[in-house]
Each structure stands twice: as C-alpha cells, then as structure tokens.
Amino acid sequence: MDLRTVLVVGTGLIGTSAALALRKRGVRVLLADRDQGAARLARELGAGEEWEASGHERADLAIIAVPPAHVATELLALQRHDAARFYTDVASVKAEPLHRAAQLGCDLATYVASHPLAGREKSGPGAARNDLFLGRPWALCPTDEAEPEARAAVLRLIELCGANPVEVSATDHDRAVAVVSHAPHVAASAVAARLADATDVALGLAGQGVRDVTRIAGSDPSLWLGILSGNASPVAEVLEAVATDLADAASALRALADGDGTATSEITQLLKRGVVGHDRIPGKHGGPASSYAVVQVVIGDRPGQLARLFQVCDEVGVNVEDVRLEHAPGLPLGIAELFVQPDAAATLTEALHQRGWQVP
Ligand SMILES: NC(=O)C1=CN([C@@H]2O[C@H](COP(=O)(O)OP(=O)(O)OC[C@H]3O[C@@H](n4cnc5c(N)ncnc54)[C@H](O)[C@@H]3O)[C@@H](O)[C@H]2O)C=CC1
Numbered sequence: 001m002d003l004r005t006v007l008v009v010g011t012g013l014i015g016t017s018a019a020l021a022l023r024k025r026g027v028r029v030l031l032a033d034r035d036q037g038a039a040r041l042a043r044e045l046g047a048g049e050e051w052e053a054s055g056h057e058r059a060d061l062a063i064i065a066v067p068p069a070h071v072a073t074e075l076l077a078l079q080r081h082d083a084a085r086f087y088t089d090v091a092s093v094k095a096e097p098l099h100r101a102a103q104l105g106c107d108l109a110t111y112v113a114s115h116p117l118a119g120r121e122k123s124g125p126g127a128a129r130n131d132l133f134l135g136r137p138w139a140l141c142p143t144d145e146a147e148p149e150a151r152a153a154v155l156r157l158i159e160l161c162g163a164n165p166v167e168v169s170a171t172d173h174d175r176a177v178a179v180v181s182h183a184p185h186v187a188a189s190a191v192a193a194r195l196a197d198a199t200d201v202a203l204g205l206a207g208q209g210v211r212d213v214t215r216i217a218g219s220d221p222s223l224w225l226g227i228l229s230g231n232a233s234p235v236a237e238v239l240e241a242v243a244t245d246l247a248d249a250a251s252a253l254r255a256l257a258d259g260d261g262t263a264t265s266e267i268t269q270l271l272k273r274g275v276v277g278h279d280r281i282p283g284k285h286g287g288p289a290s291s292y293a294v295v296q297v298v299i300g301d302r303p304g305q306l307a308r309l310f311q312v313c314d315e316v317g318v319n320v321e322d323v324r325l326e327h328a329p330g331l332p333l334g335i336a337e338l339f340v341q342p343d344a345a346a347t348l349t350e351a352l353h354q355r356g357w358q359v360p
C-alpha cells in the first residue's frame with residue numbers, strides 16, 4: 001500500500017513525530033490542529049504543510065493524534081469531510097474510542113485504530129522527534145469490519161516510522177497497556193508526589209534511581225487523566241495488586257523494625273519477583289533483553305566532552321547501545337555510563353585509559 005499523502009490531525013508530540021518520520025521517508029504530510037499555533041510550529045519544524053493551505057486536499061491516510069476523548073468525534077468530522085481514504089488514531093486507549101466511534105456512526109471499514117508504544121514526558125510539537133518510534137512496538141487493532149486495505153495502510157505507516165507492528169484486539173490492548181504503561185504511570189506519580197514536600201537535603205541526595213522511577217511523572221496531567229479515565233477498570237485492577245504488594249512490604253518493614261527478623265523473607269520475595277519482572281522486559285529493538293556491559297567514565301562539565309567521548313568509541317569501533325549521565329550536584333563533573341556489548345567493554349576501557357580519560 002503506497003502512502004503518498006498523509007494528513008496529521010493533532011500536531012502535538014505524537015502527531016508531529018509521525019509527520020517528521022514520514023517526511024524523512026519522502027511522504028507528503030498535511031498538518032491540522034485546532035490550535036493553529038501548534039500546526040504552524042509543526043510546519044516550521046519541517047513536519048509538512050498546513051492542511052488548510054492545501055485547500056483541504058484529500059489524503060491517503062489520516063492520523064488522528066488528539067487526546068483519547070476527542071478521537072471519535074474527530075474521526076466522524078474527518079469522514080464527513082471525506083478527508084482521507086483511510087483513518088487511524090494513536091490514542092493510548094483503544095476500546096472506548098472504538099466503541100464511541102461505532103455509536104456515532106463512523107465508517108469502521110476505513111478505520112483501523114492504532115497506538116505507538118513510544119512517547120516522552122513532554123508535550124507539543126517542540127518535543128517531537130523523527131526517530132521517536134524507531135524499533136518500538138506499535139499496536140494496531142483492526143475490527144472485523146475493517147477493509148484489508150485500511151489495515152495495509154496502517155501497517156505501511158508503522159513501517160515508514162520504523163516501528164514494529166503488533167496486532168491485537170482493542171480489549172486485549174487495553175489490558176496489556178494497563179500493566180506496561182498506565183499503572184506504571186500512576187505508580188511513578190505516587191512516588192514523585194512524595195518529593196513534593198521532601199526536604200532540600202533529600203532532594204540534594206537524589207540519584208539516578210529516583211529519576212528513572214519518576215521520569216514519566218513529569219507528563220501532562222490533563223492528557224493522562226484522559227488516558228486513565230479511558231482505561232479505568234484494567235488500570236484499577238493492576239493498581240490494586242501493586243497496592244497490596246506495597247502494603248505487605250510496609251507491614252513487613254514495620255515488623256522488622258519491631259525486631260521480627262523473619263519479616264525479611266517477605267521483603268526478599270518481593271524484591272526477587274521484581275527482578276524476574278524486570279528481566280522480562282524486551283530489549284530496545286523488541287528482542288530479548290540483552291545484558292550490556294557498562295563502562296563508566298568521569299566527564300568534566302564542559303562543552304564538547306561527550307562528543308570527544310563518542311569519538312573514542314567511533315575510533316575503536318564500539319557501538320554505544322545506550323548512554324546515561326549521572327550529574328554530581330555542585331561538582332564540575334559527572335559520570336557518563338556507556339552501555340556496550342560485553343565483549344567490547346575491555347577494548348573501550350583500554351582505549352579510554354590510553355587517551356587519558358578517567359575510567360573508575
Ligand atoms: N504522550 C505520549 O507519550 C503518547 C501519547 N499517545 C497518544 O497520542 C495522542 C496525542 O498525545 P500527545 O501528542 O502526547 O499530546 P499533545 O498534547 O502533545 O498533542 C495533542 C494535540 O492535539 C490537539 N488537539 C486536541 N484536540 C483536538 C481536536 N479535537 N482536533 C484537533 N486537534 C486537537 C492539541 O491542540 C494538541 O496540539 C493522545 O491520544 C495520546 O494518548 C500515544 C503514545 C505516547
């Protein structure tokens with residue numbers, strides 16, 4: 001299925017990221033947003049041209065990238081306008097918008113709902129990236145009514161964005177993302193909320209762990225209220241299980257503090273179950289989780305340090321699979337953690353030593 005022209009409705013983080021990825025692959029992209037400033041900024045970022053300026057040209061595919069509660073009404077309006085041959089959306093919940101679309105009388109033959117499992121804690125076109133979806137799962141939920149060509153159009157979109165298609169029913173999708181995305185988001189918010197009145201001493205001691213666990217808590221609350229409301233029961237079910245684990249851990253720690261040494265086994269069990277769950281998360285390209293070796297390097301807080309570090313990796317032919325920066329508050333240096341294949345760690349460490357880098 002050839003996608004020559006794609007209309008993106010909702011030029012925020014996800015819509016503009018898809019538009020940028022499509023532009024990179026030579027697809028003509030038309031942009032629309034009820035906030036004209038968002039559509040203009042997306043155009044200025046090179047994501048395409050404004051739909052209005054094109055005289056509302058008909059597209060091969062329209063991507064509806066608006067908050068979940070607006071997906072069905074937007075689909076209906078676009079279909080009434082005959083805006084595109086086929087339609088998809090990218091909302092984080094699938095069953096409710098689909099149900100609403102059916103209720104409103106949308107044409108379900110030309111519509112295949114979808115959801116890229118990639119995002120950021122920032123909103124708006126300014127946060128968009130053309131590589132946001134690379135190697136990420138992208139769910140699609142064709143109904144029995146959907147035309148095969150509509151499904152093919154969405155598969156082509158996913159391919160052009162460099163993502164991996166995962167076909168799943170809307171209900172199974174919602175149950176799955178409750179576990180891997182929506183409940184983790186609420187848990188991150190609950191942990192981050194403890195920091196709202198934490199002392200300056202506590203915040204000054206914050207390391208990478210708390211940043212990792214709370215990163216997504218920085219997301220737009222109104223978007224997330226919409227996501228959680230649209231998937232309320234499955235998310236509540238996961239949160240109830242998490243709450244039980246947390247309550248059990250707290251009582252075990254109370255017992256421990258009161259001198260009951262046997263309580264350690266309950267805590268150990270939870271920590272061990274956590275390791276099992278963590279190890280089951282697939283790696284960055286959707287394959288099995290790989291255990292990279294970590295090379296730690298001390299870097300000065302000066303311009304160009306990271307570029308020089310990557311240049312050494314390039315010189316010795318070591319691929320950096322991931323990178324993490326650990327800042328030391330108040331100090332003019334930090335630690336860069338380079339994640340590399342285990343058999344490349346010694347070569348890189350040696351090369352860095354030779355060039356005068358401090359590798360602890
Ligand atoms: N933020 C994330 O990390 C992810 C979000 N999603 C889903 O993508 C969709 C968009 O989210 P973001 O791009 O993050 O939000 P965003 O806030 O960055 O962008 C949403 C855009 O939609 C526009 N909009 C809202 N209602 C509209 C309407 N009725 N017609 C036209 N434009 C409208 C807003 O003006 C805004 O520019 C949501 O359904 C969300 O669930 C999916 C994957 C990841």
Ligand SMILES: O=C(O)C(=O)Cc1ccc(O)cc1
Pocket residue numbers: 091092116117118119120121181216
């Ligand atoms: O920021 C991240 O790492 C995310 O995973 C964001 C995200 C948010 C909402 C989604 O529906 C999918 C992904």
